[in-house]
Amino acid sequence: MASDVMTKLDPKSKAAAKGFSDLTIRNLFIIPTIVFLIVFNIFPLLYSLGYSFTDFRASTNNPAKFVGLQNYRDLLSDPFIWKNFSITAKYVLISVTGQVVVGFGLAMLLNRTLPLKGLITTLLLLPMMLSMAVVGLFWKLLYDPNFGIINYFLGLGKFEWLADPDVALWAIAIVDIWMWAPFVMLLSLAGLSAVPKHLYEAAEIDRAGSLYTFFRITLPMVAPILMIAIIFRTMEAFKTFDLAYVLSSQPTTELIAIRLYKMAFQEWQTGMSSAFAYIVLIMVVAITNIYVKYLNKVKAR
Amino acid sequence: MAGVRTPRETWTNRTAIFAVFVALVIMLTPIYWIAATAFKPRNLATTIPPTVAFTPEVSPFVKLFTKRSQLREQPTQEEYDAAPWWEKMVFDGGEKVVRNRKTGEVRSSGYGDRFKNSLIVSIISTLVAVSMGTLTAYGFSRFKVKGEDDWLFFILSTRMLPPVVVAIPMFLMYRVVGLNDTHMGLIILYTAFNLSFAVWIMKGFIDEIPKEYEEAALVDGYTRMQAFFKVVLPEALTGMAATAVLCFITAWNEYAFALIMTNRNAQTAPPYIPSQVGSGLPDWTVIAAGTLLFLIPVAIFTFLLRNHLLRGMSFGAIRK
Numbered sequence: 001m002a003s004d005v006m007t008k009l010d011p012k013s014k015a016a017a018k019g020f021s022d023l024t025i026r027n028l029f030i031i032p033t034i035v036f037l038i039v040f041n042i043f044p045l046l047y048s049l050g051y052s053f054t055d056f057r058a059s060t061n062n063p064a065k066f067v068g069l070q071n072y073r074d075l076l077s078d079p080f081i082w083k084n085f086s087i088t089a090k091y092v093l094i095s096v097t098g099q100v101v102v103g104f105g106l107a108m109l110l111n112r113t114l115p116l117k118g119l120i121t122t123l124l125l126l127p128m129m130l131s132m133a134v135v136g137l138f139w140k141l142l143y144d145p146n147f148g149i150i151n152y153f154l155g156l157g158k159f160e161w162l163a164d165p166d167v168a169l170w171a172i173a174i175v176d177i178w179m180w181a182p183f184v185m186l187l188s189l190a191g192l193s194a195v196p197k198h199l200y201e202a203a204e205i206d207r208a209g210s211l212y213t214f215f216r217i218t219l220p221m222v223a224p225i226l227m228i229a230i231i232f233r234t235m236e237a238f239k240t241f242d243l244a245y246v247l248s249s250q251p252t253t254e255l256i257a258i259r260l261y262k263m264a265f266q267e268w269q270t271g272m273s274s275a276f277a278y279i280v281l282i283m284v285v286a287i288t289n290i291y292v293k294y295l296n297k298v299k300a301r
Numbered sequence: 302m303a304g305v306r307t308p309r310e311t312w313t314n315r316t317a318i319f320a321v322f323v324a325l326v327i328m329l330t331p332i333y334w335i336a337a338t339a340f341k342p343r344n345l346a347t348t349i350p351p352t353v354a355f356t357p358e359v360s361p362f363v364k365l366f367t368k369r370s371q372l373r374e375q376p377t378q379e380e381y382d383a384a385p386w387w388e389k390m391v392f393d394g395g396e397k398v399v400r401n402r403k404t405g406e407v408r409s410s411g412y413g414d415r416f417k418n419s420l421i422v423s424i425i426s427t428l429v430a431v432s433m434g435t436l437t438a439y440g441f442s443r444f445k446v447k448g449e450d451d452w453l454f455f456i457l458s459t460r461m462l463p464p465v466v467v468a469i470p471m472f473l474m475y476r477v478v479g480l481n482d483t484h485m486g487l488i489i490l491y492t493a494f495n496l497s498f499a500v501w502i503m504k505g506f507i508d509e510i511p512k513e514y515e516e517a518a519l520v521d522g523y524t525r526m527q528a529f530f531k532v533v534l535p536e537a538l539t540g541m542a543a544t545a546v547l548c549f550i551t552a553w554n555e556y557a558f559a560l561i562m563t564n565r566n567a568q569t570a571p572p573y574i575p576s577q578v579g580s581g582l583p584d585w586t587v588i589a590a591g592t593l594l595f596l597i598p599v600a601i602f603t604f605l606l607r608n609h610l611l612r613g614m615s616f617g618a619i620r621k
Contacts, residue, residue: 019524022444029440033433033496034452040493041459044470051470058473106324109317120321122607124328128614129603133556133571134592137578138335141585147347149334178328186611190619225619232615239463242556246575257465257557264469265561277466288461292454295618 045281052275059268071275081276084259091169091244091255092237098177099233103184104226110185111192121189128182132242139175140247165252172244172253179243180233187229191222224298231291235284256280335596338589343394346585360390361590367391368399368408412591415573419595421484422569423552426491431545433492434499435507435537439529441500442507443515453501457616460497464557472561482563490558495548498616502547505617506540507533543609546602553599570595 020028052071056064075081110121127135142148143161151159161171195218203213241257254262260280264273338346340357372395376384381392391398399408437456441449471490472481480486510533518528560572574591577583606613612620 019526022525025525025529026440026444026446029436030446030452033437033456033500036433036496037456037459037493040471040489041462041467044467044474045462047474048470051473058476106321109321109324112314112317114318114321118607120325122604123325125607125610126332126600126603127328129550129599130332130596131554131556131571131599134554134574134595135331135335137575138331138589138592140578141338141347141588142331142334144347147349147351149330149351152349152351178331182328183614187615187619190611190615228615228618235461241463241465242571257463260463260465260469261557261561264465265472270469270473273469277463277469280463281466284461284463284466285458288458289454291461292457295616296450299618 048274048277051271052278054271056271056274057268058270064271067271071272072279075272075276075279081259084254084256087169087252087254088238088240088256091173091240091253092234094170095173095176095180095237095240096230096233098173099181099184100226100230102177102181103186103229104188104222106181106185107188107192110189121186125182125186127179128186130179132179133246135179136175136243137246139171143171162248162250165250168248168250168253172240172247175243175247176237176240180236183233184226184229187225188222191225192218194225195221224294228291228294228298231287231294235287235291238287239284332596335589335592338585339593341586341589343584343586346589358390359387360394361584361586362594363387363390364394364396364410364584364587365412365590365594366409368410369396370399371395372397411568411573412570415568415570416594418484418563418567419553419569419571422487422491422567423549425484426488426495426552427545427548429488429492430495430499430548431503431541434496434544435503435534435541437496437500438503438507439533442504443512453504456497456500460494464555465561468558468561475562482566482568484567486562487559487567487569490562491552491555495551498551499544499548501616502544502613503537503540505612505620506537506544509620510536540609543606543613546606547609547613550599550602 051064053066053068054064055067055071106124110117110124114120140162142150145151145158145160145163148161150161151157160167162168199217199221200213203217208216239257240255241261244253244255245258245261247253257280260273260276263269263276337353339361340359341352341355342358342360345352345355369391372392376392376397381389384392388398400406401408440446441453446452467490475481475486480489514532514536515525515528518532519525523531554571555569556571559569563569563572570591574588574595577588577591603610
């Protein structure tokens with residue numbers, strides 16, 4: 001049977017008589033990638049796991065001294081680190097909420113027959129494809145209190161977007177929303193276009209109000225895809241480095257990734273930062289796990 | 302029933318079109334502003350009210366590629382007349398081009414080299430990642446692999462790691478083997494994170510190619526390898542192109558690794574451009590020119606890729 005040929009990994013299979021066996025080909029195709037990723041992603045992490053139990057500083061030649069769990073204990077009891085975590089949580093909340101509201105709103109607007117719809121959609125998607133560091137940097141000019149166009153068009157006078165410690169985090173989140181709302185829009189559009197038309201027709205026959213239709217039909221149908229967008233963006237926002245690093249050096253915008261960068265490459269506390277990286281790593285793997293579960297769930301539909 | 306609309310629907314639709322228009326203007330203004338600033342004379346870049354109408358000039362691009370210094374004294378009329386058109390522009394901006402004392406050659410700024418580094422690193426890492434990723438995706442798509450889901454999760458999770466987390470040990474290891482600030486070092490890092498992405502996306506594309514094609518080829522006496530190269534690969538080409546573009550853009554835009562792992566020799570454009578702002582009053586026209594050149598390839602690619610963006614951005618989970 002043909003389907004047997006597809007999955008049989010017997011070195012003596014018919015195809016194996018000439019050329020490589022399926023088993024060899026499978027291994028030849030898969031193993032290099034796995035090895036590559038283990039060597040360049042997993043091995044380095046094991047390497048730094050070792051350092052996380054030491055007081056090693058990469059800027060000196062002093063040999064690393066084993067300190068056990070001291071780094072982890074110091075980190076978890078350091079109030080400044082918790083401050084970084086709470087700043088990050090606030091940032092994730094502002095930016096992901098903003099992206100969902102703006103992105104889903106745009107999708108609702110675009111989910112109809114519009115002239116030049118394809119072109120408009122592509123143009124709206126442009127910000128998300130651009131470099132966060134390079135384009136983010138340019139927002140410094142847009143935000144400038146003296147000659148920035150944002151203050152000018154909003155009539156805000158000399159409003160300090162980036163210099164005011166209370167505002168800076170919001171200013172960064174706004175750029176993030178500008179860049180990534182299109183992502184939520186893209187996924188929401190896919191979700192919206194998959195809602196069966198007959199559901200709306202039925203609702204119309206029942207004279208359901210538009211709010212009712214939205215909450216009882218549209219939202220539940222789009223929810224799984226929207227959820228993917230939310231988890232993915234949460235994960236990315238949690239890791240944010242580029243944007244915040246180029247835009248602001250305020251202590252109030254010191255996200256986890258920035259603290260980690262400073263600890264590792266400016267203060268050269270290599271051992272301590274390795275431990276910190278592990279704490280972050282565990283959190284990211286946990287979110288990734290949720291994300292993949294959701295991906296598979298949506299794929300299975 | 303098309304065409305029959307209640308007045309309320311027409312009204313909603315008109316409001317929606319208007320709202321889309323407003324959104325489009327807001328979303329594109331920052332990009333427009335980059336493009337406009339890249340063609341302004343320096344004194345018009347930071348004015349209040351903002352300068353919207355101006356005579357475009359290319360002096361920001363001339364300045365972008367040359368090394369300049371402040372003019373201490375005005376050039377003599379002779380010097381000015383002898384200068385080529387682009388040098389006149391630099392004079393007009395109150396600066397002069399720095400030349401090599403001996404040869405008189407114009408010294409270039411770092412931008413051209415950084416741009417070239419970006420190209421080298423992005424193109425090579427993309428080619429490697431897409432080739433390996435396609436093979437691996439085929440392996441996962443067509444053969445039984447023990448613990449397939451776990452392997453795929455493992456592959457994806459390597460991409461989700463925050464760059465700084467990976468960069469700490471990589472920096473130490475690269476220091477030992479001498480890969481810091483080399484193209485090779487950056488290519489390896491970019492290949493690693495693009496590879497995991499390529500496997501995921503390509504698996505979706507290859508899953509869609511009917512198995513019957515290869516089966517027919519196998520029955521016709523092809524080996525599995527021939528069937529893969531002559532039957533599957535041509536079918537997968539569109540997907541590979543889309544994957545390649547997405548990988549290229551990711552590598553092209555990458556900032557954190559480049560910031561940490563490179564400084565002069567292999568530095569790419571993303572860490573270089575922000576480093577030019579520095580302190581004091583930056584010349585925003587030059588930064589805009591550098592940014593614009595850097596964005597153009599991505600803008601073109603986005604347009605070419607528009608039909609594959611959804612699948613690419615959702616790691617192949619959602620297809621149109």
